[in-house]
Amino acid sequence: MSTLITGAGLIGCQTAALLAARGEKVVLLDKAPQAQHIASVLPLEAVRIETGDISDRRALIATLERHEVQQVVHTAAALSMAIRREPALAADVNFMGTVHVLEAARLLGLRRVVCASSTTVYYPIFQRAPTAPLNEDFAFHTVSERPSRLYAASKLAGEFFAQHYAQTFDLSIAVLRYSAVLGLWAGPNHSVPGRLMAQLLGQGAGEGPVHISDPLLMWRGGEDFIDAREVARANVAALDAPALPSCVYTIASGRMARFDDFIEAARQLQPGRPIGHAPLPETGFAGFAHPRDLPFDISRAKAELDFEAQHDLLESLRTAQRWVRT
Numbered sequence: 504m505s506t507l508i509t510g511a512g513l514i515g516c517q518t519a520a521l522l523a524a525r526g527e528k529v530v531l532l533d534k535a536p537q538a539q540h541i542a543s544v545l546p547l548e549a550v551r552i553e554t555g556d557i558s559d560r561r562a563l564i565a566t567l568e569r570h571e572v573q574q575v576v577h578t579a580a581a582l583s584m585a586i587r588r589e590p591a592l593a594a595d596v597n598f599m600g601t602v603h604v605l606e607a608a609r610l611l612g613l614r615r616v617v618c619a620s621s622t623t624v625y626y627p628i629f630q631r632a633p634t635a636p637l638n639e640d641f642a643f644h645t646v647s648e649r650p651s652r653l654y655a656a657s658k659l660a661g662e663f664f665a666q667h668y669a670q671t672f673d674l675s676i677a678v679l680r681y682s683a684v685l686g687l688w689a690g691p692n693h694s695v696p697g698r699l700m701a702q703l704l705g706q707g708a709g710e711g712p713v714h715i716s717d718p719l720l721m722w723r724g725g726e727d728f729i730d731a732r733e734v735a736r737a738n739v740a741a742l743d744a745p746a747l748p749s750c751v752y753t754i755a756s757g758r759m760a761r762f763d764d765f766i767e768a769a770r771q772l773q774p775g776r777p778i779g780h781a782p783l784p785e786t787g788f789a790g791f792a793h794p795r796d797l798p799f800d801i802s803r804a805k806a807e808l809d810f811e812a813q814h815d816l817l818e819s820l821r822t823a824q825r826w827v828r829t
């Protein structure tokens with residue numbers, strides 16, 4: 504099987520490592536692939552690396568044909584911080600990038616596409632204080648009301664197109680809504696949880712104290728996190744699943760972690776290092792307006808993809824600590 508993974512970042516490289524370990528042909532496509540970063544996750548000889556922009560549909564199709572690709576895991580995207588700086592990336596890269604992948608799948612008859620979405624599409628519902636684990640809402644009764652940010656809007660637009668392509672052109676497509684992803688690697692940390700972990704583990708602070716003061720990196724209530732290695736496992740599970748009846752799946756741990764849990768875990772891993780923080784903001788995770796207390800319902804991924812997360816917060820931080828030290 505030959506798989507193209509768009510985005511040679513945190514999740515793309517972890518996914519490539521799993522497929523390459525099974526002896527499969529893997530092509531990593533990124534606008535600026537960093538060989539030394541990729542090599543920190545998997546042997547370079549186990550993967551073909553292509554430089555290309557996901558916004559260029561012709562080049563994407565040519566790459567797929569050249570490598571005789573049968574399936575795609577589409578992770579290339581601008582994350583929320585990049586979109587704050589350059590809002591049009593939400594449309595140019597996230598939405599149009601997804602459309603190009605779907606169109607390529609239609610034209611080339613690919614066997615399967617897995618698209619990375621985000622649980623940020625759920626966030627408007629927290630205004631209503633849910634009373635049970637947040638259901639997956641595949642009927643789009645709540646998530647389509649008004650995505651809270653351009654990033655979420657770009658992901659949701661991609662989801663709608665993915666569903667239509669699956670139905671209209673009889674394509675096999677899985678949209679995976681990852682929750683907040685925990686993970687560090689030798690490459691840059693573009694995500695909010697990645698930046699939080701790096702700061703908590705003292706990246707760039709030597710042996711000195713840690714003080715978290717960025718309000719985006721603190722929150723009230725809880726948040727449902729998932730380890731990047733688990734997300735990679737979910738991508739592979741979605742490639743392997745015999746069928747995808749629901750098309751859209753929530754990839755989360757189903758457990759909540761509070762900001763204090765991160766502080767406690769960081770102290771446990773770094774005894775002797777003073778770790779403190781500014782007063783907590785009134786907001787939920789990553790500056791979202793409403794704190795939340797209940798995790799995601801993860802039953803569909805369990806039932807249809809045979810996927811369930813295993814790592815806990817301390818284990819994820821311990822692994823990240825190795826990256827910080829090396």
Ligand SMILES: NC(=O)c1ccc[n+]([C@@H]2O[C@H](COP(=O)([O-])OP(=O)(O)OC[C@H]3O[C@@H](n4cnc5c(N)ncnc54)[C@H](O)[C@@H]3O)[C@@H](O)[C@H]2O)c1
Pocket residue numbers: 509510511512513514515532533534535555556557558577578579580581582596619620621622680681682683684685691693694695696
């Ligand atoms: N990290 C998280 O917390 C999180 C949570 C939910 C969903 N997601 C989604 O998961 C996916 C992967 O996230 P990640 O954490 O691995 O991010 P990342 O930033 O580590 O990797 C994304 C990669 O995409 C590449 N890229 C950006 N624009 C491109 C373009 N125009 N053409 C080609 N490549 C381009 C970047 O160079 C980068 O290597 C994204 O779609 C993201 O929206 C991430």
